[in-house]
Amino acid sequence: VVVVAVDAMGGDHAPDVVLDGAIAAVRELNVRVTLVGPEDRLRAGLAARNAPAGIDVVHAPDVIDMHDSPVTAVRQKTESSLVVGMRLVRDGAASAFVSAGSTGACMASSLFELRRIRGVDRPALGAPFPTVTGSALIIDVGANVDSKPEHLVQFGIMGSIYMERVFGIARPRVAIMNIGEEESKGNALVQATIPLLRQAPINFIGNVEGRDVPAGAAEVVVCDGFVGNVALKFGEGLASTINSLIRAEITRDWFSKLCALGLRPAFRRVRKRLDYAEYGGVPLLGVNGICIVGHGSSNAVAIKNAIRVGAQAVEQRVVETIAEGVAAASVR
Amino acid sequence: VVVVAVDAMGGDHAPDVVLDGAIAAVRELNVRVTLVGPEDRLRAGLAARNAPAGIDVVHAPDVIDMHDSPVTAVRQKTESSLVVGMRLVRDGAASAFVSAGSTGACMASSLFELRRIRGVDRPALGAPFPTVTGSALIIDVGANVDSKPEHLVQFGIMGSIYMERVFGIARPRVAIMNIGEEESKGNALVQATIPLLRQAPINFIGNVEGRDVPAGAAEVVVCDGFVGNVALKFGEGLASTINSLIRAEITRDWFSKLCALGLRPAFRRVRKRLDYAEYGGVPLLGVNGICIVGHGSSNAVAIKNAIRVGAQAVEQRVVETIAEGVAAASVR
Secondary structure: OEEEEEEOOOOOOOOHHHHHHHHHHHHHOOEEEEEEEOHHHHHHHHHHOOOOOOEEEEEOOEOOOOOOOHHHHHHHOOOEHHHHHHHHHHOOOOOEEEEOOOHHHHHHHHHHHOOEOOOOOOOEEEEEEEOOOOEEEEEOOOOOOOOOHHHHHHHHHHHHHHHHHHOOOOOOEEEEEOOOOOOOOOOHHHHHHHHHHHHOOOEEEEEEOHHHOOOOOOOEEEOOHHHHHHHHHHHHHHHHHHHHHHHHHHOOOHHHHHHHHHOHHHHHHHHHHHOHHHHOEEEEEOEOOEEEEEOOOOOHHHHHHHHHHHHHHHHOOHHHHHHHHHHHHOOO | OEEEEEEOOOOOOOOHHHHHHHHHHHHHOOEEEEEEEOHHHHHHHHHHOOOOOOEEEEEOOEOOOOOOOHHHHHHHOOOEHHHHHHHHHHOOOOOEEEEOOOHHHHHHHHHHHOOEOOOOOOOEEEEEEEOOOOEEEEEOOOOOOOOOHHHHHHHHHHHHHHHHHHOOOOOOEEEEEOOOOOOOOOOHHHHHHHHHHHHOOOEEEEEEOOOHHHHOOOOEEEOOHHHHHHHHHHHHHHHHHHHHHHHHHHOOOHHHHHHHHHOHHHHHHHHHHHOHHHHOEEEEEOEOOEEEEEOOOOOHHHHHHHHHHHHHHHHOOHHHHHHHHHHHHOOO
16 A cells, blocks of 8 residues: 655645545545644544544644745755655655645755656656646646756656656657747747757657647647746636636526526536646656645645545656656756 | 728638628728738629728738748738738828737837837737736737846836726736746746836736736736747637537536526627637737737637727827837836
């Protein structure tokens, strides 16, 4: 049974939703969970919830919050839930770590504790995004800014390996996010990266535009973390706005409300398909250990699914596979 | 009556939708239209459509297509519909120009023919985006890549003036697109731009994240054109995907179809609110003349609305106002 360490203090609704998510995970999935955080508080929370067996607690008194500078926080708060959890993975006491806390602090802490896979200069967050035909992995969505061309190439290689192994897609199509279909388009980073991607041992198909991603034009979409983060969050905000607009319109009068009632199952299926909580968390690819970064506003379902993603990554030997793939590609 | 020149050969569905859009514009709006393109073909198209009075044709035999290099095309194809149309504005024969053709060629041609407003280093495309509370202008959405901090500041000033004058918003809130709320977040460009925006004569409110834009957190959102273009097109693709998903789900069985029938007016209102065609086109701000860039896949409604946007910009003296505002700001 895979042991997943979970940052009990990470995210906007910690530790309550983390406790709920961990309990759901051990009940529904074949995993054990080690909660990392203030021991007394967590044990009280578990007792109040009649938690089942399969949940351990490891004490960590400190908390890193979103306003701390990531590198400083990780260096100074060595007894924070984030750093202690990462050490559990480093020392083999857990096989994966899940945190809905600060992305920057996760990145910094994973670099210090787990270290990079040989051949990877910068770890990256790969976010699976629902498309009409399946999923596309957008990599990077915020672990790095001001990336260099060789970093983007490594993102492409890691993303390709991840989609092949974890999503079972043979020869995933890898594209670079650009502002036009033509080769000549793009900024200096994209222009310098395209020739390198052509030489990489991946199925590189060229440019995709923002609108092609939800349409399913590629399985791996490479971009700098600033661009990926803005696009993903913009999409998230837009989906939520569309949801509000529809809700407002279909509840304007009793007849609309009645019709909407009949469509509730349909709406629920659409929402489920688009809900980030269904994906749970996003793997930080390129470090020597499984680290799943959850959304700051994660609910219990998202935490449970992030634990599932972490356990799957262990079973699918994501770290070893990426290490082998990067070594074979030897693009540095 | 304002005369709007329209690139009859710009866009994926030219010249048919352009002819339809121009006819709708002269029928519904208080404008005259000058169609620019191959004269015989356009006259035949107008005759076949029983076009009303108020539409002139100016001959331009050449066409610039999406695959031409913008600068080269604009220099070599001096008799293209794009260049001839831009010259009509330069020479005062028209007060605004509308094109759904290549954005890069529009940018290049406007720089050559109309030239920049004094104090503006780089013109920018400002796209109004629907929010839950109204509209946000995202500037730039693709006229520039690899922008410098001083360019972003000019985008902020131009965007603020535009939203105040054209959308009637007093002291528009100007924000910079970033990947976190904290000041310390962002890439090198954003970090270097924030202090300059603080000093600019605008209502700068700091960072917004991608998800805050549809939620209505600011009226002007400043970003490099690469970032703005990816975000906007990603949002467009996502909205279209959500539309397909909902359509598929609500037509799965006869009961759902029946309920959906009752909600058609509600769905239509939501779609109208999100439809880019309602906005028509996006002004290229910072050049000495009104130039409205339409979406490549513009339909007739989009062309008509782009003509409306162009005529409004003339009436609202957008060029003069931006020139005065930039001179007053004297940020160079």
